Amino acid sequence: MANRKYIVGNWKMNGLRAQLSDIADIAAIAANHEGADVGICPPATLISAAVQANPGFAIGAQDCHFAENGAHTGCLSAAMLREAGATYSIVGHSERRADQQESDAEVKAKAEAAHAAGMDAIICVGETEEERDAGQAIEIVTVQLARSFPADASADWLTIAYEPVWAIGTGRVPETSDVAEMHAAIRDKLEELMGQGSDSVRILYGGSMNGGNASELLAVPNVDGGLVGGASLTAAKFGPIIEAAAAA
Numbered sequence: 001m002a003n004r005k006y007i008v009g010n011w012k013m014n015g016l017r018a019q020l021s022d023i024a025d026i027a028a029i030a031a032n033h034e035g036a037d038v039g040i041c042p043p044a045t046l047i048s049a050a051v052q053a054n055p056g057f058a059i060g061a062q063d064c065h066f067a068e069n070g071a072h073t074g075c076l077s078a079a080m081l082r083e084a085g086a087t088y089s090i091v092g093h094s095e096r097r098a099d100q101q102e103s104d105a106e107v108k109a110k111a112e113a114a115h116a117a118g119m120d121a122i123i124c125v126g127e128t129e130e131e132r133d134a135g136q137a138i139e140i141v142t143v144q145l146a147r148s149f150p151a152d153a154s155a156d157w158l159t160i161a162y163e164p165v166w167a168i169g170t171g172r173v174p175e176t177s178d179v180a181e182m183h184a185a186i187r188d189k190l191e192e193l194m195g196q197g198s199d200s201v202r203i204l205y206g207g208s209m210n211g212g213n214a215s216e217l218l219a220v221p222n223v224d225g226g227l228v229g230g231a232s233l234t235a236a237k238f239g240p241i242i243e244a245a246a247a248a
């Protein structure tokens with residue numbers, strides 16, 4: 001089933017208040033391209049201001065804690081982020097899986113916490129270069145997905161992002177045939193995990209997507225959008241990706 005394309009910009013640890021004007025510029029481009037769904041996940045410090053300045057534009061969080069509250073210094077609960085105005089949260093990004101040793105079980109609990117707080121969730125999965133070279137990419141990613149998969153999952157609130165770790169921020173992009181093979185494997189796994197409705201869950205590709213390669217990547221079967229890092233930081237770079245998604 002063809003899904004409407006969904007493009008999310010993940011700003012990672014980039015952005016001070018001075019960059020709120022970039023979000024406004026991106027929101028304006030998105031408003032002119034109604035054929036695609038577009039959002040930005042700025043640092044948590046900018047969520048509230050970004051939401052207030054851009055009503056109707058989808059601002060998300062980059063992570064949330066799995067607990068409702070408690071002694072977790074420096075962390076933010078899903079309810080806090082929802083109250084700040086985030087309508088969805090990325091969970092399980094590979095940078096967090098690596099830096100914070102986040103387990104699949106934690107990622108699952110985070111997705112469930114996001115949903116319980118009234119947010120949608122984008123669960124990230126992806127293999128390392130060593131795992132791909134060893135021919136294990138599909139096994140690694142589908143097992144990661146199954147173990148990170150939340151209870152009561154529904155396309156109404158769940159999105160999956162496939163991000164090969166070796167393609168993130170490197171300028172390297174997999175062959176489209178490899179992207180197609182992986183997205184088909186994720187689609188099959190979703191059907192196994194969810195049954196009916198699984199074909200409506202959008203599967204994003206992430207890893208060095210830019211204005212030059214977005215059209216080709218978005219044309220791959222089962223690629224329902226993109227999770228974009230570096231090329232989402234300015235309207236000049238993100239605009240062409242939004243245009244490609246709206247035209248896809």
Ligand SMILES: O=C[C@H](O)COP(=O)(O)O
Pocket residue numbers: 010093163167168169170206207208209227228229230231
């Ligand atoms: O969350 C976004 C991804 O990690 C992709 O980042 P990138 O577009 O800078 O490669």
